[in-house]
Amino acid sequence: MPRNLDMTALRSFVAVADSGGVTRAAGLLNLTQSAVSMQLKRLEEGLGLSLMDRSRRGIALTAEGDQLLAYARRMVSLNDEAIGRMTSQEFEGEVMLGVPHDIVYPFIPQVLQKFAAAYPRMRANLLSLYTRQLQDLYRRGQCGIILTTEQEIMEGGEVLSDTPLSWVGARGGQAWRRLPLRLAFARSCIFRSEVVDALDRAGIPWEMAVEAESERAIEATVSADLAITADLEGTAPPFLERIPHGGALPELRSYHINLYVSEVIRGKAELALADLVREAYRNPVTNPAVNTAQTDLLPVPENP
Structure with missing residues (x-):
């Protein structure tokens, strides 16, 4: 005994x-x-x-x-x-984390799981919107911790990752071979103007096949091989894949994944959540979900 x-x-x-x-x-x-x-x-x-x-x-x-x-x-x-x-009442209440749709995977599920285990009396709410919308909420003080995808960084932010933007289509799809090239992007997507400008510079004709605020509608159209889109490498859903275009499509620029933590955030639990986000991005080698996402494009969260 x-x-x-x-x-x-x-x-x-x-x-x-x-x-x-x-x-x-x-x-x-x-x-x-x-x-x-x-x-x-x-x-x-x-x-x-x-x-x-x-x-x-x-x-x-x-x-x-x-x-x-x-x-x-x-x-x-x-x-x-x-x-x-x-x-302690210090560890009661709720905290909001704002993350763009396209970078929820592969890290955020693990971050939320670890936070819930460490602070069981705190409620962590995930707010998934586009970068511009999250920035607006952050400036108004309505969301104290946000991640963004940007080519620059605003005052008070810190760069967690620099990730290439890549062309994405249906698995084995042929939509990228057809002209005019049909695109699927949300109106608020920060990658949309980058893709359009790159195609215009390359002289490749294009048309917008889907304009919607629903990520599901865009994913459904792309997975049906009716259009293509662009995502940060390692973040595409499992039913889509990077397009093996071999140079037929223009190269796209990289984007920063930035973290912003409001100066009004002072609680230990909130600051711990921000630290968990930093840790997830700074130590990807120890995270099997990241390796899976980057090789197979499968966003599988780690089960600690």
């Missing part, structure tokens, strides 16, 4: 070691001296070890006591952190 250390006894042990005596420790813990002494005795009996050298005047730790003290401090600290996080 595994044995468990008594957290109350550990707390008394740490207090005695730090304060230098049972009397002071009892005052700090708001306990009687006899209660603290009893807890120390119980801890020693449970371990079968002598933790205090009582042959001297005052309190001194034995070698075993010194070794236990480091563990005891960590255990008490972790206990207090867990209790505080689970019960």
Whole structure:
């Protein structure tokens, strides 16, 4: 049978070691001296070890006591952190994270899952809109943490990734071979003007086959091989693929994925959510979902 250390006894042990005596420790813990002494005795009996050298005047730790003290401090600290996080009103409420449709995968599901595990009393709401709409909400203070896809960066932002824009079509599709080239883009999509300008410079005729604010409508049209679109590499849904055009279509520029955290964000939970986003982008090698998305274009979130 595994044995468990008594957290109350550990707390008394740490207090005695730090304060230098049972009397002071009892005052700090708001306990009687006899209660603290009893807890120390119980801890020693449970371990079968002598933790205090009582042959001297005052309190001194034995070698075993010194070794236990480091563990005891960590255990008490972790206990207090867990209790505080689970019960403190500081970790209650909700936080909103704004992310463009096209970069929700592969990282954001993992970020939200980890945040929910660390802050179970906080409610994380994902707001998925286009970059321009998220920027507007951010400026108005209606969304304190946002990701954007931009070629520049606004004041106060930080670049998390620099990702190429690539042509995307149906798996095995032929729509990219037909002229005029039929395109499918939302009216608010920030990539639309980039694609149109690139085609115009290359002298390739085109027409807009779909103009809608619904990503589903665009995906359905492209997957039916009735048009093509453009997405950041590694973010296309599994039923679409990068077009192997071999230079028949113009190369597209890269875009920054930027993070903005409002200066009014001060809560530990909100700042922790922003840190989780940073960590996801800065350490993609350790994330199997990223490797899958970049090779097979399958946005599969990690299950930690």
